[in-house]
Amino acid sequence: YNIIYYPVLDNDIAYVTNGWGGLKIIDFSDPAAPQVVGSLDTHGFTENLFVFGNTAYVADHAGLRAINFSIPTIPVEIDYYDTPGNLYSIAVYETLAFAADALAGMRIYDVSDPENPQLLSIFETVEHTQDIFVADQKAYLVNRNDGLKIIDVSNPGTPLLMGSYDTPGSAYEIIVQNTIAYIAAANSGLRLIDISDPLTPVEIGMFDTEI
DSSP: OOOOOEEEEETTEEEEEOBTTOEEEEEOSSTTSOEEEEEEOOSSOEEEEEEETTEEEEEETTEEEEEEOSSTTSOEEEEEEEOSSOOOEEEEETTEEEEEOBTTOEEEEEOSSTTSOEEEEEEOOSSOEEEEEEETTEEEEEETTTEEEEEEOSSTTSOEEEEEEOOSSOOOEEEEETTEEEEEOGGGOEEEEEOSSTTSOEEEEEEOTTO
16 A cells, blocks of 8 residues: 655655655645656655655665655665664664664664665664654654653764653654654654653653544
8 A cells, every 4th residue: 555654845845755655756836736756666665764965765664775866857776775673764863874673673874875874883672663863962762662762872883871751652753842852652642751851851741632
C-alpha cells in the first residue's frame, strides 16, 4: 500500500515518503493543482526522511538511502547503507546522520560525503527506537514502550545517556521546541515533557486525543 507518511516542505516543493511508493517530489506552486515532478522507487518501505541541501536521506525499513535531487525531475540514489534493524526515522545535524533503527538502537553516521556514509557509533536500546530529534548536540529518542531518552552526542563516537522519561503508552514521534519535547504516545495522547534539565526530564502536560 502506498501511503503518504512524512512530508518535508521547501518553498513550493514537498518531499514525501510514500510507503511502498518510494520518494515523491511534489510541486505545490499551484495549491489547487499539485503536481508530482519527480519520484524514485526505493524498492523498500519508506516511512521518514530528512532533507539536507540537495540530498534527501530516506529511512527505508531496509536501511538508509541518500538521494540527490539537484534535478528534481530526476532524483538519483547516490548511496545506500544497510542497517540491521528496521530503519524508522532519520535526522541530520551538521555532517552527521542519526538513525532510529528499531531494536538495533540509534546509529550515528558521518555523511560529510553523502556518497560514502561511515558508521561512527551505536547506542543500544532495549525497546524499538521509533523516532529521533537532534538539537544542540543532544539526540532525543523515543522508544516504543520505553519513552524518552536524552543522549549527549557532543562526541558522536561515544554517545552517552543523560536522562530518560518513561511516557505512558507507546511513544512513536517526537518534536522538540525550546525546552519542551512533544511526544505522540498513541492512545495516551500528546505528552509535553520539560527538558530544560536534560538529566531529569519532567512531564508538564498532556492532551487526551480520545476526548
